[in-house]
Amino acid sequence: MLGLQVVKIFTGGGIIHISTINDSQVWDTFVEQSPYGTIFHKWDFLHTVEKHTGYTLYPLGMYITEELMCVIPLFFRNSHGVKMVFSPPPQTGIPYLGFVISARFDSMKQSKREQRMCEMGELFAEEINRLGSNYVSILLTPSFNDIRPFKWNGFLIDPLYTFVIDLQKPLDKILNEFNVSKRKIIKKNENTFDMQLTEGGDISLLYDLSVQRYNEQGIKFPVTSKEYIEELQRLYPDHIKVYYIKDKDEKTLGAVMTAEHRRVTLWIGSVKPDIKAPVNEFMYWEFIKKSKAENYELLELGGADTPRLCAFKSQFNPNIETNYRIFKKDLVGKMAEWTYLNVCKKSKF
Template identity: 40%
Template sequence: MTASTIDDKDTWDTFIDESPSGLLFHKWDYLHLTAKHTESTLLPYAVYKGNEPICAFPLFCKRVHGVSTVFSPPPLTIIPHLGCVMSKNFEGLKQSKKESLLGLVAEDIRNEIRDLSPNYLSITFVPEFNDIRHYLWDRCDAKIRYTYTINLEQPLEVIWNNLHYKLRNKLKKEAGSGLRLEKSDDVSTLHRLVSERYRDPSLDIPPIKRGYLEDLVRAYPDRIGVYYLYDTEDEVAGVVATQEYKRFLLWMGTPRLESAHAGNEYLQWLLIRHAKAQGYRTFENMGANNRDLIFFKSRFNPDLTMYFQVEKKDTLGAFSEWAYLSFVKKLMTAAGRI
């Protein structure tokens, strides 16, 4: 087994496209735009068995004020899952073969990370990747994260009947109120509203930078959508951004807007219907780790799905994490970078 970086977009994207667990976040242009806007160095590793790639593993490294960091994904990106992507044939293997390959992947990547000598390492895996034992044995700390998913292979009637009854009543009312849904590539209103929300001092990170968001929408116009819900007077009642690649991911949304309508609820229901009509099997709704959001999101009766984050840090890395959480948001807001 050997690990090496890939410098060919087609080779990388073909592997991500063919793997069931590859997400839009893993795609070549997405990774390079992320590196650009986080001022990080992208290391698109692939682990090979012979000449066959069995794993793609993007890492980002950055050194700031003497602190060396390795992330997958880096902060300030609103990327919920990254880490490794196993090959298209991996899930069909016997357990003994899976464990053998995972051990070899972990060893190769550990050797690469060791050469980078980070003070702070953080990797957040995709929900389908549950075997993190090799990282625990390597004395990484593990955190359990959550996301909400809805199985769109169910009949729409079943999904509807599983909604909280109060939510169904709201949706029935809004269905006759003249609200209309429009898809756009204009991020200005979305970004302004999200930025205003993140000025709340209780939130510990700033939102995605506008230039980064605009670059992503330009790079993936068919995969990233901005959906506006308008009332009969053309006022915005709700707005969200989605990623539509293998799964329909409700990626970014705004807090409830000043409106007579249940805009966020109706917008999400319309997108669930839209995603099912487009043939997506899974609707993912980020936000399950936020205590302030779970009451709203849980009324759609989603499944609570786990994923894992592993971290390893020395004393300098631990201090840098504290400093980041304490000061970065204030500095970026004051500088107008959001």
């Protein structure tokens, strides 16, 4: 079984080992104390993913002697003899997951930090090899950017990108850095269009609008079910929220679900109004003002990996953040991936 203890001794570094963590308090305390933890790493969040996807969760911890130095949630499935390991698994909508390292890493000298990272990279590779995985895919958070130890241990690397707005700047500076057409639209919007951003409880409309939007593009909505995000919202009402953009007649023009934990991420949603009102411009500007007022430092817009979205979102002058996907696949894994991408994922359409 994945997660049984593996021990390795490193000269001068004590005993480093990996084992399953079964204590939710230990897990969540570590995630919250690490600057690298996200809402997606929280214990109940991960078990909700397990419940609704059919993957088996293995919450692993890497220790040096008795000190917990890193956690990583892995999701495992053996499908028709193909052993797959994901973090996060497909159909969860989660943009990144992977490793959460101890805050103590930030105070280490580079030589010591590299030593620890190399030890963990080697240990993780051994665990993956011991499992006999045919396909492994780990999406790392933007804050986790030293992927050399995984490259050195045989993982392939795929850089991914997201757009973020720096909210530490003054509001007028943020606005002035927008494309001139976007500035004019936002200023005009304040006097011409009567729209409101309201927080809502029911996600049914958001889910239906999102499914419809993806169907129009001939692709499957990348979230397993409405019940999945409803449960997440119930578990984390302060961090997982739904907002609707409405006109003066209370007609819904758009909807978005956010993840609000250390940053505000425009996570799941659909904005495609039937009218010509600048709904997206209104939404971005309202979230910039709201998130800044609530002392968040970053607003994540996403979309930097999709060419048709880049042209629009880049007009708000966002910064680009890089996060990495590390992956491995043998011949069986390659065949399974091809089947998923070319048959299963498109079969509905």
